[in-house]
Amino acid sequence: xxxxxxxxxxxxxxxxxxxxxxxxxxxxxxxxxxxxxxxxxxxxxxxxxxxxxxxxxxxxxxxxxxxxxxxxxxxxxxxxxxxxxxxxxxxxxxxxxxxxxxxxxxxxxxxxxx
Amino acid sequence: xxxxxxxxxxxxxxxxxxxxxxxxxxxxxxxxxxxxxxxxxxxxxxxxxxxxxxxxxxxxxxxxxxxxxxxxxxxxxxxxxxxxxxxxxxxxxxxxxxxxxxxxxxxxxxxx
Numbered sequence: 001x002x003x004x005x006x007x008x009x010x011x012x013x014x015x016x017x018x019x020x021x022x023x024x025x026x027x028x029x030x031x032x033x034x035x036x037x038x039x040x041x042x043x044x045x046x047x048x049x050x051x052x053x054x055x056x057x058x059x060x061x062x063x064x065x066x067x068x069x070x071x072x073x074x075x076x077x078x079x080x081x082x083x084x085x086x087x088x089x090x091x092x093x094x095x096x097x098x099x100x101x102x103x104x105x106x107x108x109x110x111x112x113x114x
Numbered sequence: 115x116x117x118x119x120x121x122x123x124x125x126x127x128x129x130x131x132x133x134x135x136x137x138x139x140x141x142x143x144x145x146x147x148x149x150x151x152x153x154x155x156x157x158x159x160x161x162x163x164x165x166x167x168x169x170x171x172x173x174x175x176x177x178x179x180x181x182x183x184x185x186x187x188x189x190x191x192x193x194x195x196x197x198x199x200x201x202x203x204x205x206x207x208x209x210x211x212x213x214x215x216x217x218x219x220x221x222x223x224x225x226x
Contacts, residue, residue, distance in 0.1 A: 006156075032212045043118075043204050043217030044157070089156060093212045100211020101147075101172065106156040 002027040004092050006105025013080050014113055021088055021108045024072040029095020033066060033073045034102070036089045044089060048075070080112045115140050118218035120205050126224045127195040135190040135221050137205030145208045146188040147215070150174065150201040157204065163188055164211065195225045 003026045013019050025033075031052040036044035050057045050064045050073065057064050061080075066073040073092075077084055087109050091102040121136045139146065147162040159172030163182040177199060179191040188207075192199060202222050206215040 009154075034214065036217075043206075043219050045217065046214050049214065091157075100145075100213075101159055101162060102157075102215070103173075104149075104156040104158070106154060 002030075002092075002094050002103050004090060004103045004105045006090050006108060008108060009106065010109045010111070012111045012113065015080060015082060017080055019075075019077045019080050019084070019110055019112075021075045021090070021110075022072060023074070023090035023092075023105050024070075025092040025103075026071070027092065027095050027103075028071070029099070030071075030092040031095075032093035032100070032102075033064070034091050035064060035075050036091065036104075038087045038089065038107075040086075047088075077110075080110075082112050082114050085110055085112045117141065118205055118207055118216050120203075120218035120221050122221060123219070124222050126226065127192070128226055129195060129197060131195050132191065132193050133195065135192075135203055135205075135223070137188045137190065137218060138186050139188075139205075139207040139216070140186065141207060141216065142185060143207035143209055143216075144185070145210050145213070145215075146182065147172070147206050148178070148180065148188070148190045149204045149206065150199075151204060151220075152201050160190065160203075192223075197225050199223065200225045 034049035038044040063076040090105040148160040149157040161180040163169045205218045208215045
C-alpha cells in the first residue's frame with residue numbers, strides 16, 4: 001500500500017542552526033504535501049504545505065521543497081529557536097478511491113538546544 | 115470559533131466495555147476524520163466522512179464505528195474495547211479532502 005517514510009526520527013541542533021527533515025512517498029498520484037508540528041500534549045498543527053505544481057514554498061524561517069520525479073519532499077527550518085522543539089510530521093495525499101486522504105510519516109522529534 | 119473540540123480528554127476503560135469519543139467542529143467543514151497516534155507509528159486514519167450521512171473506512175477501521183448525522187459532529191464508537199486500542203485519538207476537519215486539516219486536542223484512552 002501507500003507509504004510515507006520520514007527521516008531522521010530524532011534531530012538535535014544548536015539554537016541558530018538549520019534543521020532539515022526528509023520524507024519520501026510511494027503513491028505517484030499524491031499531489032498535496034503538508035507538514036504538521038505537534039507540541040507535547042497538543043494536536044498537530046499545520047505549519048506549511050505544498051502542492052505538486054510547485055517546487056518550493058517559503059514562509060519566514062520555514063521552507064518546503066518537493067521533487068516529484070524522485071518522490072521526496074523536505075522541510076527546512078533556518079535560525080532555529082528553542083520554541084521550534086516539537087515533533088514534526090510530514091504527510092502525503094493519497095490517490096485512487098482514497099483520493100485526498102492523508103498518509104503520515106512516523107514523525108521527527110526536533111530538539112533545539114539553547 | 116472553538117475550532118475542533120474533543121471530549122473526554124482522558125478515559126480509562128476495562129476490556130470489553132464500550133464508549134463513544136465525541137468530536138465537534140464549528141467551521142462548517144465537510145470533511146472530518148479520526149486518527150489514532152501510537153508511539154513511533156505516526157497518525158493512522160481510522161474512519162473519515164466527506165459530508166453528513168457519508169462515512170468510509172480508513173487504514174485501521176477494525177473495532178471502531180462512526181456516524182455523521184450532522185455537519186458538526188463526528189463521534190467515534192468503540193464497541194468492545196481491547197488493550198490494543200490504547201492510544202491517543204485525534205479528530206480533524208477540513209473544507210475537503212486534500213485541504214488543510216485542523217486537529218482537535220486529542221483523547222488519551224487506556225484500556226486495561
